[in-house]
Amino acid sequence: MTAPQPVAPILRRPLHEEATDRLRDLIVQGSLAPGSRLNERLLTAQLGVSRTPLREAFKVLATEGLVELLPNRGAIVSAIDPARVAETLAVMGALEALAGELACAAATEGQINEIRSLHQEMLANHARGDLAGYFKFNQAIHLKIVKYSGNAVLAQTYRHLNANVRRARYMANLSQERWDAAVREHGEILEALASRDVARIRVLLAEHLAHKLASVLGELRAAPAREAA
Amino acid sequence: MTAPQPVAPILRRPLHEEATDRLRDLIVQGSLAPGSRLNERLLTAQLGVSRTPLREAFKVLATEGLVELLPNRGAIVSAIDPARVAETLAVMGALEALAGELACAAATEGQINEIRSLHQEMLANHARGDLAGYFKFNQAIHLKIVKYSGNAVLAQTYRHLNANVRRARYMANLSQERWDAAVREHGEILEALASRDVARIRVLLAEHLAHKLASVLGELRAAPAREAA
């Protein structure tokens, strides 16, 4: 175990990394709409980098599935295909079930308390009807569970898939019933984790994701107009 | 379903894709050893491309986890970390369990027969002690199951993880007992698939991967010397 460094971590990240992260954020939060073209000249001007690191970022985001490369015709933000979102959520369900299982065994009490306090925050946001705040803590909880599984590959794979789904989330308006149900489910998940109930958390997380799948899918079917290029 | 195209598919792939694939193959089959530096000048000469597409390939392979980018010091083939391999196999186990489940529902009889004939080929290779041939058909079977799950995201995620593990495979020599056991397990998996036994195939695939994990891990512990940089 290395000692935490008290000194200021001067970080000069490569431009292509910076560009990749910036673009990813723009895509995930919807500032760059699905289907929209990524004009190199425009983006170099906006990001203040040259075409080389920008194009490197395109390649990375393409392997992440966030953009699509059209040979000789540049890059576009990949469309949000409901079928693909459904498939992604199915995979995430399997991953979360495993993560929950592992976390039951690996998570420390302190880590569980961390999740508990995030849960409280989430409940507060739910109570006051703050959807954005709710999503934020909801995401945080799921990411913590995955993280505290202690399986780094699992965590990275999950985050990866999550980026693609989050975009859909921004356009999917939760129904009040589904929202209430999701909150209840989260309560049960937390209980199972706290009591280290491996079998139960598996089932709960798998079901939770299955419900999320149905919900997101329903919303996407209801309003697919926005994603037309 | 689109009709198969009889016309010659003129393919002019971008250089960066070609470079990515070539490099990936070299890394996966071990021609580029873990820890070895990827000298740009050398590789541009060998591949016959300029630095731009080559560096783009580096970035892609880095997101795939096959290479590691050291700022200002270039790229190296990422090390094969036994702990990481174990984590990867755990994730693959969860994915295969899901894939088997889905394939039980989605695979056509023709597709199952495809897998059956691959299984026969695998048995033949096992019988004559051809380890390389065995691995080839073994891989093919697992990939087919994942493919016939009908979940493209699952399939891609799986292939992705698989690339990282295959490298370890090349250095892990199977014991005869484990080999025999694996062949038996495959037989059971095929049976479960053919009889569409969802619950059984889940368990079988999860166990099969768990065994694979133990085996590969044991081999890596036995001979970790080769991966020293």
Add this chain to the structure above:
DNA sequence: CTTCCTCATTTTGTATGCAATCGTGGCTTC
């Protein structure tokens, strides 16, 4: 003999230049 410094060489990170490709508008032709 070791250690540290300096400087040349190599290698990477980024920007830019050039050629090929694509899309578009206008023109011709029927």
Add this chain to the structure above:
DNA sequence: GAAGCCACGATTGCATACAAAATGAGGAAG
């Protein structure tokens, strides 16, 4: 009037140029 063709501008793909950083050899100081 519609369809096809051509030429032009815009954009991409790849190569190369230039600058910053790292590596390594050699020598001076201790």
